[in-house]
Each structure stands twice: as C-alpha cells, then as structure tokens.
Amino acid sequence: MKLPSPLLEGRLLRRYQRFLADVELKDGTVVTAHTPNTGSMKQCAVPGHEVLISVSDNPARKLKYTLELIRVNGHWVDTHTHRTNRVVEEALRNGSIGELNGFAVTPEYRYGGSRIDFHLEKETEKVLVEVKNVTLCCEPDVACFPDAVTTRGQKHLRELLAAKQEGYRAVIFFLVQ
Numbered sequence: 001m002k003l004p005s006p007l008l009e010g011r012l013l014r015r016y017q018r019f020l021a022d023v024e025l026k027d028g029t030v031v032t033a034h035t036p037n038t039g040s041m042k043q044c045a046v047p048g049h050e051v052l053i054s055v056s057d058n059p060a061r062k063l064k065y066t067l068e069l070i071r072v073n074g075h076w077v078d079t080h081t082h083r084t085n086r087v088v089e090e091a092l093r094n095g096s097i098g099e100l101n102g103f104a105v106t107p108e109y110r111y112g113g114s115r116i117d118f119h120l121e122k123e124t125e126k127v128l129v130e131v132k133n134v135t136l137c138c139e140p141d142v143a144c145f146p147d148a149v150t151t152r153g154q155k156h157l158r159e160l161l162a163a164k165q166e167g168y169r170a171v172i173f174f175l176v177q
Contacts, residue, residue: 004054015045033065080177
C-alpha cells in the first residue's frame, strides 16, 4: 500500500472536534489538518507526538492537510481509517492472508441492515469479513480493540452472528497498524 506523497513532518499540538488537528511543521508553521479517524485515538492523539501529514491541492477541500501517521512509542501508527479497508483488500487480492487466500473478493457487501467490509466466495464457502483498525496498545506489544465504545461495531458483530447461523464463515479482521 502506497502512502500519499510527499508527507510533511510535524508535531501534534492538539486534536479537537474529532476531525481536526493542529500541527506544527518543521519550519514552525502551524496548520490545521483533517483527521479521518473518528475514534478516541487515546494513545495516538497526544500533544507533542511526531506526525506525518499529506497535502492536497484540491480547491474543493476545506482543509489542505490530512493527518496520516503518528509516532507512538517509536513506531509509526497509521490512523487514517479510510485506508484500512484498502490495505486489507490489497492483501486479500494478492494472497497475503493465508487463511483467506484464493477467494473472490467483493467489498462493501450488503448483509442484513449493514454493509460488511468484504464478502469472499470460493466454491461453496462464503465468508463475511469485517475489518477493524486498531491503534491502541493496552500493554507493550499487545494491541487492544476498541479504544472507545462503538455501537456501530456492536451492530456489525450481531450481523456476523446472524450470518454464521446462515452458514457463512464470519471473520473480524483486526488490522494493527
């Protein structure tokens, strides 16, 4: 998965109103970046953390910058949740996920009252895959999910349970970035 280029280095000053982050760039300029992650980002959105932001030249955008990665405990964490499913889709299509290799892949599959991230099919086997972006460590080297209560996530779990009753294989894929 390729990240946008170029990425500008900066330092997080603050995250607020869920979608906004003030970032001080290397030259001292302070910019406001869109934050596409609606989660709490409890360990990520810490003032002072190093960040990488992308720049857009799209005149229709309200904000020119997007928060892409945050350095947490010496590791870059991809907090851009819109990229999460694309990472998993690329891995599904190129066979990088052994247990889900060789399936036809359909993204954004309607099931029940939800859109499940992926429907996979091979011969008589049908699999529904719901992807969750994980940015929280509950202890060193141990990822945890969720970082906040998620009613949407609960709805997806209920849908997967119903699908299991109908003969689907149900997978929750935790993408630790």
